[in-house]
Amino acid sequence: MNQDYIKPDNWSIIEEGFDVESVKSSESLFSIGNGAMGQRANFEENYTGETFQGSYIAGIYYPDKTKVGWWKNGYPEYFAKVLNAPNWIGIDVEINGENFNLNACTAVNNFRRELNMKEGWYNRSFEATLKNGTEIAVNVRRFLSLNLDEVGVINYEVTPLNKDAKIIYKPYIDAGVTNEDANWEEKFWEPLDVKHNKNEAFVTARTFKTHFIATTFMQNSIFLNGKDLNLTTENVESSKDKVQFIYAISVAKGEKSSIRKIGGYTVSLNHENTQLAASNVIKSALTKGYDLLLQEQIDAWAKIWEMSDITIDGDVKAQQGIRFNIFQLNQTYLGKDSRLNIGPKGFTGEKYGGSTYWDTEAYCIPFYMATKDQQVARNLLTYRFNQLDKAIENAQNNLGFKKGGGAALYPMVTMNGEECHNEWEITHEEIHRNGAIAFAIFNYYRFTGDYSYIPEKGLEVLIGIARFWHQRASFSKNKNQYVILGVTGPNEYENNVNNNFYTNYIAKWCLDYTYEQIQKVSLEYPSDHKRIMEKVNLSDAELQDWKKVSNGMYFPKSEELGIYLQQDGFLDKDLVPVKDLDRSQRPINQKWSWDRVLRSPYIKQADVLQCFYFFEEHFSKEELNRNFEFYESFTVHESSLSPCVHSIQAAVLDKMDMAYTFYLRTSRLDLDDYNKEVEEGCHITSMAGTWMSIVEGFGGMRVKNDALHFSPKIPKEWEGYSFKINFRNQILKVSINHNDTQFSLEGSKELTVFVNGTPILVEPNSLVTV
């Protein structure tokens, strides 16, 4: 953990000093995104040091043919890749005849990166001495417009410091890019067309197989001392997938030259004619101009923060951590488009091909529900509804037979509804994901009070999922109960176990909840009920069978210890707690062979405790405490999704030191690079867990019977903190310090909230202190 690498700051991520060793990590941490596209913090100019180039467009993927040593039946045909998109940021710079390259300078001073989260821009500045002796000051600002979400803007300034300079700016766009993680070293982009006209250029390329078309565009203006030179150039280099303009200017010592580059993508997901669209987008951007685009950016981010900011007083690292998490989540997904979802690395890296995991339902939806309009969460639910047919196909692969038909198994990883991961122990066996998708429907209604989603779309999803569990459970004569054999639970450090408690529990819950919703829709939405029942052809006999499975479900437990067992046989392990494990052995997934990890008792992320998190009200606090004490002692938290759940439960159990430690670990996972892998990208989905740690953990927020409940706590390290909740179209601000809790409400209706069980009336626009 490099504690000094990122400077503490309330609103910005700041790096000072140039270190080739941290370039790739910084490329991840200083990534920018606007929900529609994203860009790692790669340098615009040529750089010969180690770098991981990444530019990503939401919804554009490539089905790379699966590569495994031994094929097992039912493996998915492909592994979807988050595609590295064509380069729109490139600006080669030549200074007095030398190609400028930070890796080849004789000196680099005052190097500073800043990601200004409040205003949504990224800035890089430094002074450098070239081998030819020219000293220059460089300042580059870049942002991806939230308002014109196909547009990125770069303002690249160079000031020669010690002599006059001939500066040649060579901006380019280039579709000749590759992916770091291609299975077969194939190219993913096929160039279709290249055009340029005055200062504008367009490269249109198509992905192989999926045939997404993207026009990458740029428009350039050259400035001297802030004045637009209105320069055009005849000097253009163009190939089948690249266009590069060459602008030469003379700049006197001390004068500031700059190039403003507008660039980005227009894609066939949104446009019939992507090139025409690109041309129009450039016009819109030019009409606004750089200053207005930047001001709009600041305003748009202000609106996002208005809704979703969390303040923490007295702990700048904690403050920076939570804002970084909220900022990255908003850079990744803004909820405008139900075709999109939240990839685990967002727009910061390629790892974890595919965009949608159960992370969305288990971790992200609570954040988006509480900090955005409820339509955003509804769009995330609709995403799964739209992929129901493919989940039904997928279940046939897994179950291999029909019993009532229509069983749905959502894929572990997907872009388009098809499975695109390929380890059998995950894809085929980590089936609990189906439960989280049902749980999100329940959670959406619980939080928003919007039941309409269920008769409209949700019930069909629930029925598909319930049918899966009904068929996937089997009857054990030996136990005289229903069992679920051969699964991998949330703790992926176990594979192919029998009767994972979490899986069995959520399976039973899905059956019961779906059954109840069918009854409710039948009574309250009879025409929807009729439409759905005709479509899914669900008989009473099948429903009764569900009940049989649900009522007869087996749960492994230890009466002696008063805990549920993570799976059958868990107590046969060599139960050495993590605290007695030599530090040199960790992280175990890097130090131990896989079989040793599997036979150990060590837990990657909350498993039994995930069940206690989802279904808290089903268990007593004593039960929670016993299970927490037992399982936490074996948990190594080698998943980014682990500390947040533990933080919340530690807070519930008044273990505030533990809760705070877990909070820090989740909120600064990437900034402090706990897992030594931030160069691959940031852990986006777990950032929603960080938000939960504060709001549900320290704040103790729950929704029960259509009302907000809080049980406010505060780590001793903090002076105070505040967060906002969009509860049913009113914004409630909650501020907590060591003495009291304050509520204020934007909205028109009074709201009763409960604090530690006591009802408190909050009037609109007045402060209530408890």
Added chain:
Amino acid sequence: MNQDYIKPDNWSIIEEGFDVESVKSSESLFSIGNGAMGQRANFEENYTGETFQGSYIAGIYYPDKTKVGWWKNGYPEYFAKVLNAPNWIGIDVEINGENFNLNACTAVNNFRRELNMKEGWYNRSFEATLKNGTEIAVNVRRFLSLNLDEVGVINYEVTPLNKDAKIIYKPYIDAGVTNEDANWEEKFWEPLDVKHNKNEAFVTARTFKTHFIATTFMQNSIFLNGKDLNLTTENVESSKDKVQFIYAISVAKGEKSSIRKIGGYTVSLNHENTQLAASNVIKSALTKGYDLLLQEQIDAWAKIWEMSDITIDGDVKAQQGIRFNIFQLNQTYLGKDSRLNIGPKGFTGEKYGGSTYWDTEAYCIPFYMATKDQQVARNLLTYRFNQLDKAIENAQNNLGFKKGGGAALYPMVTMNGEECHNEWEITHEEIHRNGAIAFAIFNYYRFTGDYSYIPEKGLEVLIGIARFWHQRASFSKNKNQYVILGVTGPNEYENNVNNNFYTNYIAKWCLDYTYEQIQKVSLEYPSDHKRIMEKVNLSDAELQDWKKVSNGMYFPKSEELGIYLQQDGFLDKDLVPVKDLDRSQRPINQKWSWDRVLRSPYIKQADVLQCFYFFEEHFSKEELNRNFEFYESFTVHESSLSPCVHSIQAAVLDKMDMAYTFYLRTSRLDLDDYNKEVEEGCHITSMAGTWMSIVEGFGGMRVKNDALHFSPKIPKEWEGYSFKINFRNQILKVSINHNDTQFSLEGSKELTVFVNGTPILVEPNSLVTV
């Protein structure tokens, strides 16, 4: 199953009629080998239809970099490939200006292949009409000399039938070959040198990485009507990895022309200068000449059959099946070289990279012990002894810690002692293989009476293996017993299970057996004992720990059913017997997704029953019967190693119809292509199981207290059968029919054998009838 494809014959494998669909299958079935090299039955001349080219040299492999989708810690770095060696058989033939190619002829008549197992040669004959109207008769005979085991011989005859013909023979050797199953499409051979001189040519090439050098050579003679034309040619095409001679002759209608090609390999495993060696080998072969080489071949095979033949009267398919099995085993491995072993596909295909599996110890050693000099089995044991250091390294990867040190885990698949397979569920967890390696040492001594191997080499192997089990077992407080968690048993349709009965049992047995051998060596071979104990540093305390683990070992069982459980939780499965499974669902490994296979009760090959096979005398016949009845009902026999064990146990249990059915399935697995995959190669190691089915199954042969026991049975379909056993350097022939059993003995000492428990004295060179 194509019952008519191979013609029934007592001594030959015969195919009649040309069918492009069966070319690849026939290439496997008609493969020839001599223990040092092997050759699929590829055509010598150009063939544009589907073909799988394969030529293999024993001990020459390539470490292909492992390719898996997701890397898990401890995966082997490479997957060893059986290498397709340079082509030595190629003879392009041009007839009246047309390249002869069976796939382009207008007619092919009387096409016939014969693999003469008695004499060890392969013949192909047919008449063909070329597109230019020329009709030719072709007869090609090919063999790999047993006596000069670097030499292959081809006699390729062409007779023009309807007109005079200009025939151009173009024999070549070519190192520009590829593997079908290369992970990264790399070339494996790097050409070093090409030479030719008169009718001889040499291509020397080196494998990448492993740097094996092989000189591929040829020498050609052209004949007309049986007379050597003593032709040489100046017309030679030569490239960096290929030499091709061009011999043109005029052949009148009805005259028989032929080319005799001597070819093969000399390799750096055996020679300093492979090219010089090749030159010498050609001289030796030419000195003998074709006729003598063929006669020597016939004589050498006669000697092999003399020792190992099994006759079956009244059932030609069963006779053909067992001879095919014995023939292929002898083609694959003759036991001369302790650096070699028995690959699952022998020299008939590339699949299952690596040459050595536990098949060798569990299935092949009994065959080789009984049909060869005992040195052959000793060589197979020595192979493991020589790889002990690498097995100790491998155990560190698996165990990750030392407890007494020196634990050895033999790899699942190997060429050189390193693991070269890469599925964690196999490589890391199918650890029972270690047990079979220890068992083979016990079995060798039991059969041969040669204890000297144990103090000399075996004890060190046993200690390494015992140490592994000692460390791999862990103590379950819950069960208050030692458990072995996270394993895959012989039934590979279960992965990562706890307490596989077979594994726990053989682990305990290894601990006990090794303990006993240490005591015995200590008393009887004190200097060996001292040497070994100093080397392995084994304390009394560690030995006492072994006893603790052995005495405390847990075995899963069902008191109610009176059976041992294949693993913990087996009875929780949905126990539908195979007979109630829809035929359309089989083979399940082709029809079902892997998770479904795993959670099903279906068994790929004997697992609990393998334990009953190895340790028959530890269990009562009633126990065997209960376990057989239970587990056989769930066994799908989708491993080639499964039917033989079931056949033997069915015979023990007097279920003779079942025993016969299993026998047929094992003996004609490839000839009748039960598993629809013979085109990939033959199942060599399971062929030793076929031999066991007759000798140990029907014949009931066992060795107890240094004596041979028999309990002869005979399938009702047979009139009689006979086999020979090399028991302690005397050859006992056993002939069994429905009335009696006859014994005759080659040797100098009388021998007491037991028939159904009754001692029978057999004098040398006299017949005893019981």
